[in-house]
Amino acid sequence: MARIIVITSGKGGVGKTTTAINLAAALNLLGKEVVLVDANITTPNIGLHFGAPITPVSLSHVLSGRAKVHEALYEHHSGIKVMPASLSLPRNMNLDKIHEIAKRLKRFGDIVIFDSAAGLGREAVMAIEAADDILIVTQAELPALTDALKTIRLAEKLDKNVRGIVLTRFMDSLHEENLENIEAMLETPILEIIPEDDSVKEALRLKDAVVHTHPESKAAKGYKRLAAKLLGKKYVEQLEIQEKKGKFRRFLRILGVE
Numbered sequence: 001m002a003r004i005i006v007i008t009s010g011k012g013g014v015g016k017t018t019t020a021i022n023l024a025a026a027l028n029l030l031g032k033e034v035v036l037v038d039a040n041i042t043t044p045n046i047g048l049h050f051g052a053p054i055t056p057v058s059l060s061h062v063l064s065g066r067a068k069v070h071e072a073l074y075e076h077h078s079g080i081k082v083m084p085a086s087l088s089l090p091r092n093m094n095l096d097k098i099h100e101i102a103k104r105l106k107r108f109g110d111i112v113i114f115d116s117a118a119g120l121g122r123e124a125v126m127a128i129e130a131a132d133d134i135l136i137v138t139q140a141e142l143p144a145l146t147d148a149l150k151t152i153r154l155a156e157k158l159d160k161n162v163r164g165i166v167l168t169r170f171m172d173s174l175h176e177e178n179l180e181n182i183e184a185m186l187e188t189p190i191l192e193i194i195p196e197d198d199s200v201k202e203a204l205r206l207k208d209a210v211v212h213t214h215p216e217s218k219a220a221k222g223y224k225r226l227a228a229k230l231l232g233k234k235y236v237e238q239l240e241i242q243e244k245k246g247k248f249r250r251f252l253r254i255l256g257v258e
Contacts, residue, residue, distance in 0.1 A: 002106035006131035010147025012118035015168030020115035025209035026227035044085035051207030060086035102130035140176035164191035
């Protein structure tokens with residue numbers, strides 16, 4: 001049974017979309033069929049990250065009843081299926097349809113990743129309500145951590161499974177909270193630490209995931225470890241082999257052999 005993972009945060013600008021994109025890419029490299037949805041409807045960014053800011057059909061059209069779910073899905077060259085949101089907002093969108101759309105998307109992959117809106121507004125709440133699992137993205141600074149705690153409490157109130165924290169742009173500097181304090185404050189385990197890495201900015205310039213553009217970078221390896229943990233594995237040499245096998249299977253599908 002496919003699972004829906006919602007990537008969320010209490011505060012904007014902490015690396016939520018970058019995490020959604022690279023987690024999707026890493027899971028895909030490990031052989032999973034992944035659907036990535038831009039559920040940040042009012043300020044979408046996934047299309048921009050992938051070099052396709054404007055698409056004919058998007059999640060926004062599905063929410064407004066102007067398109068069906070499968071019509072808003074596009075396949076990235078890596079094999080990830082992507083459902084972008086529209087930069088311009090169609091009228092009469094029904095956010096209550098998010099849960100129904102999420103269920104339908106389970107037919108298209110092993111894992112469905114939702115990049116939710118930041119904060120605790122209705123968009124974010126609707127995405128959280130559709131989740132099987134939730135990842136909280138934050139940085140090691142008090143304002144971001146405070147907002148992350150609010151999001152965790154909301155998810156718990158909605159009886160959702162918070163898998164853990166993804167700490168991004170970590171520099172291990174004096175102005176950041178230490179890891180033990182973060183886990184104590186949020187009462188939630190840190191699943192992975194993604195270090196500050198210029199490769200992430202370069203990947204954005206190249207309009208792709210850092211996992212694809214700089215696979216040996218510190219950030220890319222962090223996202224691969226995160227993907228492995230979510231699958232109940234460790235990212236070791238055996239998974240490197242599995243990653244290569246996943247790439248080969250996608251190549252065979254392109255040729256029509258598999």
